[in-house]
Amino acid sequence: MQILVLIKQVPEMEKVQFDAEKGRIDRKSAGVEVNPFDLNALEAAVKIREKLGGSVTALTMGPKRAESALKEAAARGADRVFLLTDKNFAGADTISTSAVLSAAARKLGDFDLIIAGEMSVDGDTAQVGPQTAQFLEINHAAYVSEITSVSENEITVNTSLWEANYSKTFNYPLLLTVTKDLNSPRLPSFKDKMKARKIEVEKLDYEAVKNQLQVKEVGFKGSPTWVENIVVPQKIERETKVYNKNETEKAIADLKEILAAKNLMEA
Amino acid sequence: MADKNKLLIIAEYSQNRIHPVVFELLNKGRKLADKADLSLSVLIAAADNIENKELNELIYHGADEVQLIVNKNFSYPDEYLFKKAILNFLDSKQLEIILIGATHFGRSLAPGLAAAMKTGLTADCTELEIAEDGSLLQIRPAFSENILAHIKSNTRPQMATVRYQEFTRAVRDESRKGKISIEKITLKENKSLKKVEKISDQKINITEAEVVVAGGSGVKTREDFKMLQELADIFNGVVAVSRDIVDKGLMPRESQVGYSGQRVKPKLYFAFGISGAPQHLAGMKESETIIAVNTDPSAPIFKAADYAIEGDLYEIIPEMIKKYKKS
Numbered sequence: 001m002q003i004l005v006l007i008k009q010v011p012e013m014e015k016v017q018f019d020a021e022k023g024r025i026d027r028k029s030a031g032v033e034v035n036p037f038d039l040n041a042l043e044a045a046v047k048i049r050e051k052l053g054g055s056v057t058a059l060t061m062g063p064k065r066a067e068s069a070l071k072e073a074a075a076r077g078a079d080r081v082f083l084l085t086d087k088n089f090a091g092a093d094t095i096s097t098s099a100v101l102s103a104a105a106r107k108l109g110d111f112d113l114i115i116a117g118e119m120s121v122d123g124d125t126a127q128v129g130p131q132t133a134q135f136l137e138i139n140h141a142a143y144v145s146e147i148t149s150v151s152e153n154e155i156t157v158n159t160s161l162w163e164a165n166y167s168k169t170f171n172y173p174l175l176l177t178v179t180k181d182l183n184s185p186r187l188p189s190f191k192d193k194m195k196a197r198k199i200e201v202e203k204l205d206y207e208a209v210k211n212q213l214q215v216k217e218v219g220f221k222g223s224p225t226w227v228e229n230i231v232v233p234q235k236i237e238r239e240t241k242v243y244n245k246n247e248t249e250k251a252i253a254d255l256k257e258i259l260a261a262k263n264l265m266e267a
Numbered sequence: 268m269a270d271k272n273k274l275l276i277i278a279e280y281s282q283n284r285i286h287p288v289v290f291e292l293l294n295k296g297r298k299l300a301d302k303a304d305l306s307l308s309v310l311i312a313a314a315d316n317i318e319n320k321e322l323n324e325l326i327y328h329g330a331d332e333v334q335l336i337v338n339k340n341f342s343y344p345d346e347y348l349f350k351k352a353i354l355n356f357l358d359s360k361q362l363e364i365i366l367i368g369a370t371h372f373g374r375s376l377a378p379g380l381a382a383a384m385k386t387g388l389t390a391d392c393t394e395l396e397i398a399e400d401g402s403l404l405q406i407r408p409a410f411s412e413n414i415l416a417h418i419k420s421n422t423r424p425q426m427a428t429v430r431y432q433e434f435t436r437a438v439r440d441e442s443r444k445g446k447i448s449i450e451k452i453t454l455k456e457n458k459s460l461k462k463v464e465k466i467s468d469q470k471i472n473i474t475e476a477e478v479v480v481a482g483g484s485g486v487k488t489r490e491d492f493k494m495l496q497e498l499a500d501i502f503n504g505v506v507a508v509s510r511d512i513v514d515k516g517l518m519p520r521e522s523q524v525g526y527s528g529q530r531v532k533p534k535l536y537f538a539f540g541i542s543g544a545p546q547h548l549a550g551m552k553e554s555e556t557i558i559a560v561n562t563d564p565s566a567p568i569f570k571a572a573d574y575a576i577e578g579d580l581y582e583i584i585p586e587m588i589k590k591y592k593k594s
Contacts, residue, residue: 011410013410013411013413014545016410016413018410018413018414025410025413025414093387094378094388094390095381095382095385095387095388098378098382121410121411122409122410122411123409124390124391124407124408124409124410124411124412125390125391126374126375126378126390126391127374127377127378127381127388127390128378129378130346130375130376130378130379130382131378131379131381131382133379134350134378134379134382134383135382138459139346139347139457139459139460140346140347140375140379142346142371142374142375143371143375145520154461156462158466159371160371160469161281161344161371161372161375162279162281162282162344162370162371162372163281163282163468163469163472164281164282164465164466164467164468164469165465165466165467165468165469166343166344166463166464166465166466167462167463167464167466168460168462168463169460169461169462169463170459170460170461171458171459171461174459179527180527181520223387224385224386224387224420224421224422225387225388225389225405225418225419225420225421226418226419226421227416227417227418228404228417228418228419229416229417230414230415230416230417231414231415231416231417232413232414232415233414233415237570237571238557238570238571238572238573239573240569240570240572240573240574240575241573241574241575242564242569242575242577243574243575243576243577243578244564244577245577245578247576248576248577248578248582248583248586249586251574251576251578252576252583252586252587252590253590254574255558255574255587256590256591258574259535259556259591262534262535262556264477264478264502264534264535264556265502265591
């Protein structure tokens with residue numbers, strides 16, 4: 001099985017500071033990490049390789065510092081790692097990102113399976129997976145919470161759509177986007193980390209995809225959407241009525257009246 | 268009407284109903300269409316003929332035109348097949364705007380449609396406006412809900428998926444008139460999808476409840492959730508949980524509130540033993556009234572709540588049940 005995992009490096013969301021006054025994201029306030037959902041994608045890929053053999057390739061598009069995300073992917077089991085980096089790729093929205101990722105996927109080999117996280121925690125769009133599948137003209141399954149069986153010829157997954165759970169069995173090639181329910185990513189061992197330090201991050205620039213994409217189809221130029229403005233909403237802090245631990249009885253009595261007044265008690 | 272450009276809503280028909288988000292999109296869509304001088308159409312793909320009575324509801328709620336395409340393979344959610352069928356059917360020349368409900372299926376289907384049409388798509392919008400230049404301003408949360416991005420597209424159609432329960436339902440007006448067309452279509456089989464079956468309906472639907480009684484890590488066992496259920500029953504509400512309860516395997520994923528779970532906007536939200544991580548707050552902060560109970564008065568949930576009670580949920584819930592239950 002030849003498996004490709006799509007990775008994104010994102011800010012550590014718990015630490016990022018947002019400036020409500022200036023409407024700015026202070027990216028320097030936090031470090032970077034691999035998008036948490038992508039770790040589930042990678043873990044799934046490594047498990048399939050452990051069962052069926054083959055290889056796992058990790059691919060990301062980003063600035064040079066995204067190398068560290070690929071090193072981590074290697075520590076977690078990726079056999080080869082590729083970084084798409086070029087000033088022409090900068091400013092990409094989901095369509096031009098997907099166009100470049102799919103072009104790179106075509107160039108790198110015949111993948112049976114492509115796996116990505118359900119979304120990135122900075123973009124929150126969940127669009128790059130399905131759009132990459134569209135550019136590759138293959139099927140995809142989104143919101144995959146379980147892989148129930150996998151063989152050389154087919155894969156069966158559970159996905160939640162239409163307010164129900166569906167089991168779907170596909171041929172390859174196929175692209176999956178996966179949720180956190182899929183698995184618990186293993187932590188890399190010290191040995192894995194040491195091995196990953198030596199792995200070479202192979203770089204791909206615009207030259208690598210120029211047979212497939214014109215310059216105007218990548219990066220900002222290839223992006224039909226753009227962010228006109230960013231607003232950091234003021235933190236909504238409610239006016240809280242606090243009852244301390246000696247006032248619980250009063251709290252319960254007060255709330256009975258308040259909820260009755262709001263017509264919530266009649267049921 | 269024929270010469271007007273279109274605002275098209277692609278409707279989800281699932282669980283034997285037109286998904287309720289469609290009626291919210293009709294509300295917003297009507298306003299946008301009037302402002303930008305567009306006609307408002309709804310496209311539905313379904314496995315069987317939908318009764319005229321149901322299609323008429325779309326007209327009564329604001330649509331000028333309803334197009335139904337029918338094929339037996341629309342009986343299961345196959346994004347690849349729906350995408351092909353919709354692309355075949357659409358005449359993109361007249362399309363100014365396409366809106367799709369940001370359900371799982373909508374968010375899985377829309378990106379492929381947009382990529383095939385080489386047009387921009389904005390995910391999970393919470394507000395839409397017609398800008399002064401006549402284009403669609405698409406507003407959406409990003410960075411794990413920490414910011415609101417204002418986005419525009421320089422291609423047509425301008426596409427957006429729109430969050431469920433963000434807009435109110437359109438007002439029903441039975442005097443409204445519109446055109447309904449039904450077309451049986453043929454489709455090539457999707458050979459890559461070998462088998463598909465529904466395993467189960469999601470039994471728990473916390474997003475539509477008016478009262479949500481949520482428990483977090485302060486709730487110790489599966490058995491203890493019966494106590495929360497008993498309180499929920501008093502309010503005709505449902506029980507929900509925070510992520511760590513799902514991680515511990517105590518309750519199913521469908522009942523999880525938060526960034527990686529469901530977003531809820533009930534009239535009343537109880538948070539028992541939930542500390543209030545930003546990921547949890549993202550899923551419930553818009554509730555009308557929030558009551559938090561926690562032993563730790565410094566828990567962040569207290570700042571997000573209207574009423575914060577410092578105390579042990581194991582003492583407070585039974586007391587609430589006793590006091591609030593109709594005798």
